[in-house]
Amino acid sequence: MFPLSLKNNFNSQDYTLERTSFPHRSCLNHLEIQGIQTFYIESLTGYLSRLSQSHNLPVGILMERELASLVGKQHGGANLHKISKFTDALNGTGVMASELTDALQQLTLKSNLKFLTLVPLAEVLPHNGLLRPDRAWCPACYEAWQEQGQIIFDPLLWTLDCVKMCPYHQCQLVLECPHCCQANAPLAWRSRPGYCSRCDGWLGSSTTLERESDQAWSKDNWDWFTWTANAVGELLAELPQLVVSFSRDNISRNLRVIVDHLCEGNIADFARHLQMPKNTVWLWCKGRNLPKLNALLRICYCLQLPLKSLLVGLDEGKLSWSIQRDNQFQKSSRNESKPFESDRVRSYLESIVSSEELPPPSMEEVARRLEYDRRTIYRHFRDLCQAVSLKYKRYRQESHLDIVEQVCLEIEEIVNQLHTDGEYPSEMRVSEYLSKPGYLRYRKVRNRLEAIRNEVLSQPID
Ligand SMILES: [Zn+2]
Ligand SMILES: [Zn+2]
Structure with a gap:
């Protein structure tokens, strides 16, 4: 019971009890x-x-x-x-x-x-x-x-x-x-x-x-792929801030604006500039089909436009053909339908297996040189592909061991120098002088550091 005086002064409305809210976890x-x-x-x-x-x-x-x-x-x-x-x-x-x-x-x-x-x-x-x-x-x-x-x-x-x-x-x-x-x-x-x-x-x-x-x-290839990586990167970077909603109608509308502005409304002429099939381009302009990302990039590359502008809105005043003819496109469209030249691929793979090329190419590189997909080549010549990969792998392992050995020699010198200067050869200090500090993550390198350090620290400084 409250004393009477207190009880009389107590006003329950002054003391509302609220649950403390904790942030969700x-x-x-x-x-x-x-x-x-x-x-x-x-x-x-x-x-x-x-x-x-x-x-x-x-x-x-x-x-x-x-x-x-x-x-x-x-x-x-x-x-x-x-x-x-x-x-x-x-x-x-x-x-x-x-x-x-x-x-x-x-x-x-x-x-x-x-x-x-x-x-x-x-x-x-x-x-x-x-x-x-x-x-x-x-x-x-x-x-x-x-x-x-x-x-x-x-x-x-x-x-x-x-x-x-x-x-x-x-x-x-x-x-x-x-x-x-x-x-x-x-x-x-x-x-x-x-x-x-x-x-x-x-x-x-x-x-x-x-x-x-x-x-x-x-x-x-370099020009095209450099441009592509930057154009796509730019779009991905901007996406979180863009307050527009993308619609497929925008693309066909923008394509028609380009055709009207640069080709006097002639879709076939536009397709010729892009070196793409006329029917394909016609279907895009009419909004029946959507161009793939690669095609959007090709159009933007020819006009040197940011990718975003084709998806959102164009500045008609800035439209012009920046690249008239591009051999890269001719080459890539030829490759898509190229039949598999079994004899040529086999003899090239055999030549790689027996060649003295240094460093030996990876299968990925060989596929690139042959201008076929790596998986397609694997399907036809699994054994030869494995031989190419094995040769590459062995070389990588050997050269990795060479670098490890060099790093260990470097560590020996650094530890000795730090010790002579009266400084403790901590991993941090050693890594500051090391040409490849990343190699300290390998157990073999760390073990060697430990061993050299123990050896050096047991000797008195001159
Ligand atoms: Zn990088
Ligand atoms: Zn692996």
């Missing part, structure tokens, strides 16, 4: 998105790999435990075994990408995960041929991030089939692990950005070995 780590509003916004599969890594779980297990109840079963659900052949679609424009996005948003309480996929462009990009079935990466990017102690991730840009090179390092993207010579799926049971999902080998590299293959490109 996410079931899975609230991982920051990498590269947002840059060319290198990360991919959804890359985000999921990093998320699994942050929970110390293989991707497949995390999906089964946490995502299965949130993802529809009609497309294989969250069972990685069932969807293993088409995990590229998880970064794409369709329902697999949007369902995974929603599920991950619920579990991580991160918003905007749709920009890690191509879902925002679903209205304007046909999914056929949009994404490559295998994972691609830039070894120089991985290596640089590792050396600078940055977060290692997989950008969405690398998943697009039309993007063949890294816009930062000006080198071709790689599709084959240098250790096991196998391709990686975009998402696999043990996916981890920077590492091979098959053999766990580190995929970063600053050596020029991979770059040898770059020489296979002509000047036209």
Whole structure:
């Protein structure tokens, strides 16, 4: 009982009891998105790999435990075994990408995960041929991030089939692990950005070995692929800020504006300029078919327009033909329907197996030289392809061991010098002087550092 005086003064309305609200907690780590509003916004599969890594779980297990109840079963659900052949679609424009996005948003309480996929462009990009079935990466990017102690991730840009090179390092993207010579799926049971999902080998590299293959490109190829990577990167970077909704009508309308402005309304003339079939271009202009991303890029390249302008709106005053004739296009359209020249391919593969070329080319490089898809060649000549890959793999292993040996010699010198200067040769100090500090991640190199240090520290300074 309150004393009477107090009881009389008590006014219950002054003391309303409210529940303290706690912020919602996410079931899975609230991982920051990498590269947002840059060319290198990360991919959804890359985000999921990093998320699994942050929970110390293989991707497949995390999906089964946490995502299965949130993802529809009609497309294989969250069972990685069932969807293993088409995990590229998880970064794409369709329902697999949007369902995974929603599920991950619920579990991580991160918003905007749709920009890690191509879902925002679903209205304007046909999914056929949009994404490559295998994972691609830039070894120089991985290596640089590792050396600078940055977060290692997989950008969405690398998943697009039309993007063949890294816009930062000006080198071709790689599709084959240098250790096991196998391709990686975009998402696999043990996916981890920077590492091979098959053999766990580190995929970063600053050596020029991979770059040898770059020489296979002509000047036209370089111009075209540089432009493509930048144009697509620019669009991906801008997407989160664009407040427009993309509609397929915009594309046909914009194409008709170009035809009217540059070709006096003559679609056949426009098609000639683009070096594309007249009927195909006619169907695009009439809005019956949607051009694929590669075709949109070709049009934008010929007019030197940003990709966005064809999807949103054009400035008619700036329209002009920047590139009249481009041999690259003639070459690529010829290759699409090229019959498989079995004899030529066989004898080339045999010559590679017996040649003294150094460094030996990878199968990826050989396929590029032959201008056929690597998988097509594998289908015809599996044994020869394996022999080419094995030769490449052996060379890689040997040259890797050579570099390890050199690094160890360097470490010996650095440790001795630091010790002579009266400084403790800590890993940090040694790595500052090392020409390849990234190699300290290898156990063999670390063991050698440990051994040399023990040896040196047991000796008195002169
Ligand atoms: Zn790069
Ligand atoms: Zn591997």
